[in-house]
Amino acid sequence: MKKMAALNPYIGGALAGLLAVASVWITGKFFGASTTFVRAAGFIEKFFNPTMVAGMDYYIKEEPKIEWQWMFVCGVLVGSFLISIVTKSFAIKAVPDVWKERFGVGAVKRALVAFCGGVIAMFGARLADGCPSGHGLSGMMQLAVSSLIAMAFFFAGGIVVARLLYAQRRPR
Amino acid sequence: MNTNLIGLITGILFGMIMQRARVIRYDKQINVLLFKDMTILKFMLSAIAVGMVGVYVLKDFGVVKLALKPAILGAVMLGGFVFGAGWALVGYCPATSMGALGEGRVDAFWGIAGMVLGAGIFSHVYPLLKKTILTWGDFGKITIPQVLHLHHWIVIPVVIAGIVVSVILFEKRGQAR
Numbered sequence: 001m002k003k004m005a006a007l008n009p010y011i012g013g014a015l016a017g018l019l020a021v022a023s024v025w026i027t028g029k030f031f032g033a034s035t036t037f038v039r040a041a042g043f044i045e046k047f048f049n050p051t052m053v054a055g056m057d058y059y060i061k062e063e064p065k066i067e068w069q070w071m072f073v074c075g076v077l078v079g080s081f082l083i084s085i086v087t088k089s090f091a092i093k094a095v096p097d098v099w100k101e102r103f104g105v106g107a108v109k110r111a112l113v114a115f116c117g118g119v120i121a122m123f124g125a126r127l128a129d130g131c132p133s134g135h136g137l138s139g140m141m142q143l144a145v146s147s148l149i150a151m152a153f154f155f156a157g158g159i160v161v162a163r164l165l166y167a168q169r170r171p172r
Numbered sequence: 173m174n175t176n177l178i179g180l181i182t183g184i185l186f187g188m189i190m191q192r193a194r195v196i197r198y199d200k201q202i203n204v205l206l207f208k209d210m211t212i213l214k215f216m217l218s219a220i221a222v223g224m225v226g227v228y229v230l231k232d233f234g235v236v237k238l239a240l241k242p243a244i245l246g247a248v249m250l251g252g253f254v255f256g257a258g259w260a261l262v263g264y265c266p267a268t269s270m271g272a273l274g275e276g277r278v279d280a281f282w283g284i285a286g287m288v289l290g291a292g293i294f295s296h297v298y299p300l301l302k303k304t305i306l307t308w309g310d311f312g313k314i315t316i317p318q319v320l321h322l323h324h325w326i327v328i329p330v331v332i333a334g335i336v337v338s339v340i341l342f343e344k345r346g347q348a349r
Contacts, residue, residue, distance in 0.1 A: 004192075009211045010339070012193030013218025016186060020219065021226030023182050024236045027175050031186070033266035034291070041292035057302070058295035068179035075183015076267055080191040080274030082184070087192070094278040096198035096263065111282040117261025118269070118286020119293065124258055125266065126294040127251025127305065129241045132265045135252075136216055139241055141223035143316040143327060146243040150252040155205070157256020162205035165260060 004087045020137060029068050030142075032134035034125040036073045038062040102166055128153070187271050190215075196271035198263035198279070205260055210342045217335045224331065228324050240315065246308025247301075262286065 020031050042064030046053040053059050084090035094107035103109060125131040128150045130139060136154070139147025190196045195215050203209035230236040259265055262283040264272050269287065272280035294301075317324040 006194045007189070007192035009193050009195070009214035010218045012189050012195070013215040013220075014222045015189050016215070017219040017222030017226065019182065019185055019189065020223045021230065023178075024227060025230055027178050027182075028236060028239075029175075029179065029182075030239050031267075033270070034287075037266060037287045037291040038295060040288045041295060044288070045292060045295075056295060056298075058298040066176065068175050071176045071179035072183035072186070073267065073270055075180045075185075076187035076190070077183075077270040077274040078180075079184035079187025080196060080271035081187075083188040083191045084275035089191070090276050092276040092278060096202075096277070096279065098199040098202050099263070107278075110279050114262045114264075114279045114283040115286035115289075117258045117263070118283040118288075119258070119290040120286075121255050121258025121262055122266065122287035122290030123294050124251045124254030124256070126291060127301065128248045128255055129244075129251070131255065131267065132216070133267045135241065137219055137223065138239075140216075140220045141227045142238045142240060143224065143324065143331070144238075144240045144243070145311065145314045145316055145319055146241045146248050148316065149243065149245065149248045150255075153249050153252025154256045154259065157253040157258075158205040158260045159256070161257045161260035162202055166202070166206055 004089070016137070017141070020141065027068060029072075030134070030138035031072070032069055032130065032138060033073050033076075034122060034131040034134060035062055036070050037122055038126065039064045039067075039070060124157070186267075187274060190268065190271050191275055196264070196268040196275065198272065198277065201263050201265070201268065202260070210346070214339065214342060217338060221332050221335050224328055228328060238315070240313035242313050243311040244306055244309060245311065247306050250305060258290075 023029055023031065038058065039062060042053055042059045042062070046064055053064070081090070095105055095110045099110055128135065130147065130150060132154060135147040135150040140151065193215055194200055195212050200209060200211050204212040227236065231238060262269070264280050264283050266287060269280045269283045273284065317327045320327065
């Protein structure tokens, strides 16, 4: 089978928008992802120290339990897996192409940076109360002031650090 | 049907759409931040334009309620910037990291592990943040139409016009290369 071309981003976005509207209509739930990571952390901590978790404000606010968003986030993984198999675009890769060109093939280096980036990104997302799904899509659709500001700062932080990482070396 | 099951189905469809549009890839996420490939921004703007109309029509019919996040300027600005910095390092956002792992990108696994740790750290410092950053400039749950004192059906066409103009600019720039 010939490799399938990518879905046009405007059509993909429009479909995602329709899906988001259908979701709100049917269940009242807006897309989001980062709260699920809090619940996941809560589950892990609860395993080691349930009394401590029961007394922590943030785990009382975002109680470790399986709910709509948890299933939604798992669904993203499943959906991506299924369609990548069907379209033969599934590929085990430890180092993305753009990274490889700049930083080499080392998988450990890439894993370390991805891990640290993940820690920083999620801390920021919880402080801002959302990620590019919760603020970027759901919040923007509702014309929320918080989401417009969040989006601007997501990109501001991202642009600064991406430029630092991928700055062209000056010719000598 | 049970809400959790609907959540799973919604997620599966969203994962499929994102995978087919290739917006879950590291290369796409880094390249939008470097202004080299606007795919993700095109995807997001299109989703926002369609979703905004749908959500406000349903709201006007009283079918849905908005779920706004409070505009706490200090927290949203600082948190937003910190998120962005981490995003550029990991190259995936929380939802796309799951999609990337689904299509076999192993580095996304380490990103996800880091995100769980980051969420745990946040939960532990939350009592301190609640008394400080999370109180800085709290304007509550407000929308752009409320701030501008304009009806939302005046604001929405203007936002859509802005999105259309951005799209035309992206496409022109794309052709010039």
